[in-house]
Amino acid sequence: MTSSPARARRVTPIPIGILAAIAVALLGIPLIGLVLRTPWSRLPDILTSPVATEALRLSLLCSVAATAIAIVLGIPLAWVLARAKVPGVPVVRALVTLPLVLPPVVGGVALLIAFGRRGLVGQYLYDWFGVQLPFSTAGVIIAEAFVAMPFLVITVEGALRSADPRFEEAAATLGASRWHILRRVTLPLIAPAIVAGAVLAWARALGEFGATITFAGNLPGVTQTMPLAVYAALDTDREVAFALSMILLAVSLAVLIALRDRYLRRGAS
Amino acid sequence: MSLAARIAMERPDFTVDITLDAADGEVVGLLGPNGSGKSTTLRCLAGLESPRSGNIIISGTVVEDSSGGIDLAPAQRSVGYVFQDYLLFPHLTVLDNVAFGPRARGVAKRDAEAAAQTWLERFEIADLADRKPGQLSGGQAQRVALARALVTDPDLLLLDEPLAALDAGTRASVRSVLRRHLSGVRGAVVLVTHDPLDAMVLADRVVVLEQGQVVQVGTPADVARRPASTYVAQLVGVNLLRGEAQDGLVSVGDAVVAVGDRRIAGPVIVAIRPEAISVHHQRPEGSARNTWPGRITSLEARGDLVRVEVDSVPPLAAIVTPGAVAELALHEGAEVWLSVKAVDLDVYPA
Incomplete structure (x- = not known):
């Protein structure tokens, strides 16, 4: 998209300006408030406290693991959605993108039904392998992967769709096997989308609350990730909640800056 | 005969049915208007599409035989393909693009790069080895694409509208350079173009296609002087x-x-x-x-x-x-x- 060389004279109608200002206030004031109320002097103490370090460690571990799952399973799924000529693909796409809009707590309930100790799959996991996902760290990872994977899938699928398939034809005429083409041509061509999808998925996993607390509970050191620790701290020490929130805000800001070329470039489509 | 082919194929509005042959070192120009079946023919030769029926023999190897159920994949044919917009891999350097073919065929990295380097020098573009395709001019990109297609020493080289992606100003000079390079190719060459001038300058023999049928075969001079189709006549x-x-x-x-x-x-x-x-x-x-x-x-x-x-x-x-x-x-x-x-x-x- 190009901007016109001559700047057009634009006047913002007053009602629109007022409503826009209210919107900015609605979105901006809470964030400014968070920065203002963050106990900066206590920050080092709070962040080194056992509750915070445990929550930080769990959050990092679970979000990275969930992102890894999303990459390993999500790229093949995106490939199938973009390329496979089998009936039912639209239904599968609708199914896998549903977690994007599903209330996370519903996701948590659904996960309990599937993987709970008496769940559809969970009962066999427990009876045969003694595996119990709910209220475990693994459960947190499952919950985060559940909500985060769709971000990666739709990003990568879009890239696969818009990638020129003739590059793969060119590689084929040069003698490349399908596996060689996938590794040396297809995946490198969509690498930027994979990175963007992974960052989005990781950010979503990091902030995950509803599905986690429903499916995995809120056990410090086991399932209490940062957002859950913030929620818990609101009842005990508000300044701890503010401090941990500040950390999450900083991470979100960093993600936004990292992806600015993709989502923030003005008028980019 | 390095290439002997008969290809029949249904298109939405006509049927392609052509016979084509080419000797080693011969450049055959497939000339015809857009939508006459030229590119389809080329894609069938490369194995990117399968004809409804037909047989294709490249240097004695049957790569396509619809009655015998043979339809080799592109990677199994000794074919080099220069695409219309060259399709250099944007994430690889010029050297890696040219080395791609040998690498894909299992040649060690060092040997593949040495072979690529040789071809870059032959085409006088060795100084571009470290560039990415986005930093090349049209003429340079074409030479890289040609080097990439030739580095595996194919028995058959295919070029799809090799000059169409260039602007009018550079076409003439690129055309004459391409002619020089094509004359040194060992295998058979089939090039597709809708521009009679390209066919006249580059080809040893011109095959004129219209609506999927061969309407004339002859030397460039012959076709220009005595065109058998209104299309060629109008263009010349x-x-x-x-x-x-x-x-x-x-x-x-x-x-x-x-x-x-x-x-x-x-x-x-x-x-x-x-x-x-x-x-x-x-x-x-x-x-x-x-x-x-x-x-x-x-x-x-x-x-x-x-x-x-x-x-x-x-x-x-x-x-x-x-x-x-x-x-x-x-x-x-x-x-x-x-x-x-x-x-x-x-x-x-x-």
């Missing part, structure tokens, strides 16, 4: 008339054209080079056997000359100098007479 600027010949006369619709050759009979094509047609104010007297009255419908500069189209029966185009335009005061709508000597006509069986 030749007037093409179809008619019935008898006793040195050819009836073309309502008109009769006198030709030099009294022996030819039956359906013929009469080709009249526009340079052979004279333009007059009055009915010419003299040795010219063919004269036609008409009104000028257009005057169009063609390089240093002017192309004059006249709505005579049949409609004809002449080429004259700007001096003649001034002297005869030619303008659109002017009434003129055209003349051409019977010996200046080319008559051949349709």
Whole structure:
């Protein structure tokens, strides 16, 4: 998209300006408030406290693991959605993108039904392998992967769709096997989308609350990730909640800056 | 014969059915308008598409035989392919692009890069080795694409509209460089183009396709002088008339054209080079056997000359100098007479 060389004279109608200002206030004031109320002097103490370090460690571990799952399973799924000529693909796409809009707590309930100790799959996991996902760290990872994977899938699928398939034809005429083409041509061509999808998925996993607390509970050191620790701290020490929130805000800001070329470039489509 | 192929295929509005062969070192130009089945043919040769029926033999290897159920994948054919927009891998350097083929075939990295380097030097682009395709000019990208296709020493090299992606200013020079490079290729070369000039300059033999059928095969000079299709005639600027010949006369619709050759009979094509047609104010007297009255419908500069189209029966185009335009005061709508000597006509069986 190009901007016109001559700047057009634009006047913002007053009602629109007022409503826009209210919107900015609605979105901006809470964030400014968070920065203002963050106990900066206590920050080092709070962040080194056992509750915070445990929550930080769990959050990092679970979000990275969930992102890894999303990459390993999500790229093949995106490939199938973009390329496979089998009936039912639209239904599968609708199914896998549903977690994007599903209330996370519903996701948590659904996960309990599937993987709970008496769940559809969970009962066999427990009876045969003694595996119990709910209220475990693994459960947190499952919950985060559940909500985060769709971000990666739709990003990568879009890239696969818009990638020129003739590059793969060119590689084929040069003698490349399908596996060689996938590794040396297809995946490198969509690498930027994979990175963007992974960052989005990781950010979503990091902030995950509803599905986690429903499916995995809120056990410090086991399932209490940062957002859950913030929620818990609101009842005990508000300044701890503010401090941990500040950390999450900083991470979100960093993600936004990292992806600015993709989502923030003005008028980019 | 390095390439022997017959390809039949259904397209939405016509059927492709062509026979094609090429010797080692021969450049065959597949010439035809857009949508005549040229690219489909090329894709079938490379194995990117499968013909409905047909057989393709490349250097003695049957790569396609619909009756025998043989349809080798592109990677299993000894074929190099230069795509219309070159399709250099944007994430790889020039060197890695050229080394891609050997690498894909299991050659060690060092050896593949050495082979790539050799080809870059041969095409005088070794200094571009570390660039990404986005930093290349059209002519450079074409040479890289050619090197990439040739580094695996294919028995058959295919080029799809090799000059179409270039702007008019660079086409001529790239065309002559490409000609030099193609003349050194060991295997057979099939190039597809809709531009007769490309075919004339680059090909040893031209195969003209229309609606999926071969309408003419010949040397470039032959095809230019005696086009068998309206498409080629229009592009090379030749007037093409179809008619019935008898006793040195050819009836073309309502008109009769006198030709030099009294022996030819039956359906013929009469080709009249526009340079052979004279333009007059009055009915010419003299040795010219063919004269036609008409009104000028257009005057169009063609390089240093002017192309004059006249709505005579049949409609004809002449080429004259700007001096003649001034002297005869030619303008659109002017009434003129055209003349051409019977010996200046080319008559051949349709």
